[in-house]
C-alpha cells in the first residue's frame with residue numbers, strides 16, 4: 046500500500062501546505078480521502094492525476110476537506126471521465142446536491158454515485174475500511190485500512206480514537222496547533238502524545254497544520270514524544286509512504 050499526503054494544511058494557508066487530501070493506492074486501486082483546496086493541483090503534481098480518481102471518501106464536510114470536490118468533478122467531465130463515487134458521513138448527499146444546485150451547469154455532467162456511511166466496516170473503491178466517529182465541531186469519521194493505515198480526520202485526541210488506531214503501521218493524525226494555542230475540536234501535541242501513550246504504532250505523521258505551527262516543529266514533536274515513545278514525524282505535501 047502506498048499513501049501520499051497531497052495536502053497537509055488546514056483552513057488557514059501557510060503558503061506551502063494545501064488543504065486536506067490523502068491518496069491511498071494498492072494493486073491498481075486508487076482512493077482519494079478528502080478533497081480540500083489545492084488537492085486537485087497536488088493530484089496532478091503527484092503524477093496520479095484526477096483522471097485516476099473515481100472514488101472520493103470524505104471524513105467530514107468542512108470547507109478545507111471538500112473545496113475541490115466540484116473542481117474535481119469538472120476536470121473529470123472535461124477529460125471525458127464521466128463518473129465519480131463520493132462516499133462520506135451522513136449529510137454527504139445533501140452536500141453534493143447543494144453544490145450542484147449552486148453550480149447548476151454541472152448538473153447531469155457526471156454519473157454520480159453518492160453513498161453515506163456510518164461508524165463500522167464497509168468497502169469503498171475496493172478497499173475494506175473501518176470508520177470511527179471522531180470528536181470535532183462537525184460530524185467526522187476517522188478511517189482505518191486493516192493494520193496498515195489510519196487517518197484521524199479532524200479530531201481532538203481521545204482514548205477511543207487512539208484505541209481505534211492501535212496496531213496501525215502508519216497513523217496520520219490531526220495536530221493543528223502548538224501547545225500554547227487554546228483550542229477545542231483539534232488536539233495540541235501534548236494532548237495527542239498523552240492519548241497515544243499506551244498504543245503501538247509503526248509511525249505517526251502529524252498533519253492539518255495551521256500557520257501557527259511554522260518554525261515550531263521540533264518543539265511540537267518534543268511535546269508528543271514526552272508522552273509517546275515512538276516515531277513521530279511531520280507530514281509534508283506530496284510525500285509518499287510505502288506500507289508493507
Ligand SMILES: [Zn+2]
Nearest residue numbers: 105107181199
Ligand atoms: Zn474540520
Ligand SMILES: [Zn+2]
Nearest residue numbers: 055107109199
Ligand atoms: Zn480541517
